[in-house]
Amino acid sequence: MxxxxxxxxxxxxxxxxxxxxxxxxxxxxxxxxxxxxxxxxxxxxxxxxxxxxxxxxxxxxxxxxxxxxxxxxxxxxxxxxxxxxxxxxxxxxxxxxxxxxxxxxxxxxxxxxxxxxxxxxxxxxxxxxxxxxxxxxxxxxxxxxxxxxxxxxxxxxxxxxxxxxxxxxxxxxxxxxxxxxxxxxxxxxxxxxxxxxxxxxxxxxxxxxxxxxxxxxxxxxxxxxxxxxxxSVAVDYVRSWNTLRRLQPLWGHLTEAVPYVVLSASIPQRRVPFRLERCVIEIEDACLALREYVSVDVHERARFFAERKAVKEAEVDAVAEACWLHVAVRASRSSRQLKGVEHPPLGVTGRDRTSELAWLCAVSLAYTSSPVIAEFSRQEQALASLSAGGPERSSSHGK
Incomplete structure (x- = not known):
């Protein structure tokens, strides 16, 4: 030829x-x-x-x-x-x-x-x-x-x-x-x-x-x-699909706790960039709703707990965020929103698009795979039980 x-x-x-x-x-x-x-x-x-x-x-x-x-x-x-x-x-x-x-x-x-x-x-x-x-x-x-x-x-x-x-x-x-x-x-x-x-x-x-x-x-x-x-468009499409796949576990846990943040309009499966955009919006809305169930003290304790468990310095912030979100999800099932207290800051605030997606992926990975999350959540649950039982025990001693 x-x-x-x-x-x-x-x-x-x-x-x-x-x-x-x-x-x-x-x-x-x-x-x-x-x-x-x-x-x-x-x-x-x-x-x-x-x-x-x-x-x-x-x-x-x-x-x-x-x-x-x-x-x-x-x-x-x-x-x-x-x-x-x-x-x-x-x-x-x-x-x-x-x-x-x-x-x-x-x-x-x-x-x-x-x-x-x-x-x-x-x-x-x-x-x-x-x-x-x-x-x-x-x-x-x-x-x-x-x-x-x-x-x-x-x-x-x-x-x-x-x-x-x-x-x-x-x-x-x-x-x-x-x-x-x-x-x-x-x-x-x-x-x-x-x-x-x-x-x-x-x-x-x-x-x-x-x-x-x-x-x-x-x-x-x-x-x-x-x-x-x-x-380049195909590469962006694959990258969006991979990011969406990594965020969906976190999205599932958070929106299950506050389902009203999920938008009603449906998006076709093939429109991956739009689905990713919607997933990010709903995760951030869920974080805003869930932070009303915990105080800033929980976030500070989570960060200290992550450092004490020898979490890598680069992962401490994401693990701390996942910790208080896990506590907030559990609290949303049995408690009312806390009033008159300072709530945890959102780690996603003030980031550009690339940093925002990287941050949410890190939080999602920590939320679903880090053993520190469940351990901290059990600690907070025990602490909440002690705080709730304290007045009752004091009253019985008085009698």
Whole structure:
């Protein structure tokens, strides 16, 4: 299997994967159409496809190169539209871009029809009275590709610092690399035409090698860059699912004690990020409700108890939080809320999103697996029994 076939096949796989997103937004539509145009353009480099088209239209018509170039220009326009939607949502010279692509496609069709191509192929200069039209055709094609790729490179690389995820940054980096290679592709085309016009010497083999290498490297880099941001979404989805799985034991214990904090609206199982958000909200609401059943003294005793049991320093706060929550859950079944006392602080207060989830996971792990929790709860229960029985014993001694 030859290189054009492999590149075209890889592009079609990526294009078909992204095609369903075409209806979601302008950004996704531009990206999907970019990939479809790129895949179609590279398909006309596959030898069997090229031979079939030439057989149907005639070899003298040279239809495959024209279609490949038109699709290449169109894909560059959609890619530019995509990066602007990502990095500059407010837009950037939309009317100018529409006029540029319209003029470019029209001029390419006109100059290609008027060109007197040499037998070497569509990238060679013509001869006799039609010699100027191949030059103009390649000039228009190269100018649009070069300017579009330079602007796209500037926008992609400039947008890296705004991306929130590592894979998102990597995706923009590969997209920027791909458009940079596209710029180099356009520059080398200009260089070879300039050399031919100034010296009359041609280097078709070197030109074909550089053109093919830069073009395929640019396309594959763009395809890889397109794949990484969705992969980032998949990684976030798996991370959310894992966090939700770790929080559900704590959620179950707390909401069983105060079931009224559970929201009534149902969320489909597949919407894991929303389920995680709801789980966090309900855990925090349950903590707020349960803290009304214990005083701050319980929290202080829990922290001292955890330290005395040689709990790791990094885990003491989470274990202490789990301790007073366990006592509060038990108290909520048989006691009334405490009035006129200071209640324990919530460890989740004042944290950012990442720290908040890490904290709740640590508390959940301690609540369900640390032996210190049950031991402290038994100690508090015994202490409460002694406090409740004290006045009664004193009264009986008085009698």
């Amino acid at each position: 030859n290189a054009p076939t492999i590149v075209a096949g890889a592009l079609w796989l990526v294009a078909l994967w992204r095609l369903p997103s075409i209806r979601h937004s302008r950004k996704q539509r531009s990206l999907a159409l970019t990939l479809v145009c790129l895949a179609a353009a590279m398909t006309f480099e596959v030898p069997d496809v090229k031979a079939a088209v030439n057989g149907a239209a005639g070899a003298d018509v040279r239809l495959p190169p024209l279609l490949k170039h038109l699709l290449g220009v169109t894909s560059a326009a959609y890619l530019l539209d995509f990066v602007i939607a990502v990095v500059r949502p407010q837009g950037l010279a939309r009317r100018t871009r529409l006029a540029a692509i319209g003029v470019t496609l029209s001029l390419m069709l006109a100059f290609y029809a008027l060109a007197n191509w040499m037998p070497g192929g569509p990238v060679r200069l013509g001869e006799d009275k039609g010699a100027i039209f191949p030059v103009l055709y390649m000039a228009v094609f190269t100018l649009y590709i070069g300017v579009a790729m330079i602007v796209a490179t500037w926008l992609f690389l400039g947008g890296i610092r705004h991306s929130r995820t590592l894979l998102g940054k990597a995706g923009l980096g590969f997209l920027g690399l791909g458009t940079l290679l596209g710029s180099l592709y356009a520059l080398q085309r200009v260089a070879f035409v300039a050399i031919h016009l100034s010296t009359g010497a041609g280097h078709p083999e070197l030109e074909d090698l550089l053109s093919t290498t830069l073009k395929q490297a640019a396309i594959l880099s763009i395809a890889l860059g397109v794949c990484l941001p969705p992969l």
